[in-house]
Amino acid sequence: MPLLEIESLEVDYRASRGTVHAVEDASFSLDKGETLGLAGESGSGKSTLGLSIIRLVPYPGVITNGHVRIDGTDIVKLPENRMQSIRGRKVAYVFQDPMTSLNPVKRIGAHFVELIRTHEPDTSAADALGRAKNILENLGILPERINDYPHQLSGGMRQRIMIGLAIALNPDLVIADEPTTALDVIVQQKILDLVEGLRKAYGMALILISHDLSIILERCDKIIVLYAGQIFEYANSKELHKAPSHPYTQGLLHSIPNIELSDQKLSAIPGSPPNMLDPPKGCRFWPRCSYAMEICRITEPELIDLKKSHYVRCFLYNQEGRHSH
Amino acid sequence: MSEIVKIENLRKYFPVQKSFLEQFFARKTSYVKAVDDVSFSVRKGEIFTLAGESGCGKTTSGRLIVRLLKPTSGKIFFNGVDITGLEGEELRLLRRKMQIIFQDPYASLNPRMRIGDAIGHPLAIHGLAEGEEKNKEVLEVLGEVGLAPPEQLINLYPHQLSGGQRQRAAMARSIILKPEFIVADEPVSMIDVSLRTAIIDLMLDLKKDLGLTYLFITHDLAVAKYISDRIGIMYLGKIIEMGSKEQLFSKPLHPYTQALLSAIPIPDPDKKRKAVDLTGEVSSAINIPAGCRFHPRCPKQMEVCTEKEPELKEIEKHHFVACHLY
Helix, strand or coil: CCCEEEEEEEEEEEECCEEEEEEEEEEEEECCCCEEEEECCCCCCHHHHHHHHCCCCCCCEEEEEEEEEECCEECCCCCHHHHHHHECCCEEEECCCHHHHCCCCCCHHHHHHHHHHHHCCCCCHHHHHHHHHHHHHHCCCCHHHHHCCHHHCCHHHHHHHHHHHHHCCCCCEEEEECCCCCCCHHHHHHHHHHHHHHHHHHCCEEEEEECCHHHHHHHCCEEEEEECCEEEEEEEHHHHHHCCCCHHHHHHHHCCCCCCCCCCCCCCCCCCCCCCCCCCCCCCCHHHCCCCCHHHHHCCCCCEEEECCEEECCHHHCCCCEECC | CCEEEEEEEEEEEEECCCCHHHHHCCCCCCEEEEEEEEEEEEECCCEEEEECCCCCCHHHHHHHHCCCCCCCEEEEEECCEECCCCCHHHHHHHCCCEEEECCCCCCCCCCCCCHHHHHHHHHHHCCCCCHHHHHHHHHHHHHHCCCCCHHHHCCCCHHHCCHHHHHHHHHHHHHCCCCCEEEEECCCCCCCHHHHHHHHHHHHHHHHHHCCEEEEEECCHHHHHHHCCEEEEEECCEEEEEEEHHHHHHCCCCHHHHHHHHCCCCCCCCCCCCCCCCCCCCCCCCCCCCCCCCHHHCCCCCHHHHCCCCCCEEEECCEEECCCCC
């Protein structure tokens, strides 16, 4: 049984101006200890997809269809009190902005104590603090800093604390949503190394959400490329890098600079992402696609199995591929 | 090639706000040394990049050069003329020749001004064109930056455009006066990946078509490598290494540059890079370490580094580094 199994998931935001289908027909699974990258641009639905795994999609978002199974338990209709025992314990979430996710009037230690004692009421505050100090050491932060307030720490340290809080209860899955976007490249590298080390040490699975395909290609076993709420391509990283199949994935790979290459020629994807209140009919990408055919404007393509564990949502492959459903 | 912009020993110190009590006891004012003795020149027709982490002084340098900020000391030359002290009418005339594009296209366009008015505004300010003529120039420049259809776009408000379109509009506004020199401060860092390359290409096209020179400011060295001719790496208010992009990327000399380059992710799952491990974090720009400002984090620290500040020296032709190792 996979650790996480998502099946035909749909998430809508119902706003007064209309409904945005933020996630549509999403299906994938993740095994224990695996790393998955969710790549996409702003508005592609990557955070919504991540948040729906812990059922924290913000208002007015609702999961309208599909299943999210964690260790076999479907959480979509789980009562809130049972959901709380999954969050943090089984699945932990690291948010992008560590400044707004830490309580500014609470010391670092208090964050850990609250988290640990909420889930394990029998643990004494002193024991919880002791555990927190251990975690801080693993994060490369002096245990004394446990008495600091968030504003006394640097951005990199705050993000480490967020990661520490996420692993405090030794979850099976950590979802890191743009964990390094606000950070400089050297700090980013250290944080990602830290996550990788901890993940291996504790045998956790990781979902890394990022707009930066470079770090996902470098750090993840499997990659999902999202566009306008849909999974466009899903494959293991090496396969995706070697044989990107969706024109959008190809375009993305051609637009990221690689410092290892000399005289690299980047090429741009024309146009801009669709307005999600009024997405194009047919394939969401056709107005920007240089391979667009008649059918792409009329019919929505399905995610098809191109070859073993390489899925793509594109009519270019409809003949060779077979339907996954 | 002639130098279009030259700066000499430029410094910008921002005073740190003191609390009432500190003022009462007349404590010494402390300063954030955002730019601390920086000298370089930009040659006509090139793209010179200032790169570095947040707080290194790259943005402040750019703003000093276009005279949005007044330097604490040092000199700025534009086409050989000292512009450090220009004021009033002279400064206004200078702005026709040098423009700046900001990072955030959401904040740099007035939300209550139609795109056409915003782009044509510089023409009105400088009294260069009005009415029909102004309109014609606006439409023309919209075409140049690839905003189509221009006739419709001039009537839209900024919120009706996407991020990429907004950045194009900001670029249209900056080139309408036909400047010679543009400071582009992180123009693509807030733009989605799929639109980024198009903006970079546009910058390169405009450079070719209009004979522009750019000072490009970025934290993203991969973009810097793609776009620049020469690069200066800044750390805590100083340039610590400067050279052509080939020199800098094939043979980085300063331990900080080496660390910075080694931390850039490579978009290739088969490549495993070895990152240089730096200890600690960037020191505060208020209490800059004595000697070399990088020494507390440097893996190759020597005795002399704690005592003497290294000067920026030319180690090989056009390749400068400020480090006691050389």
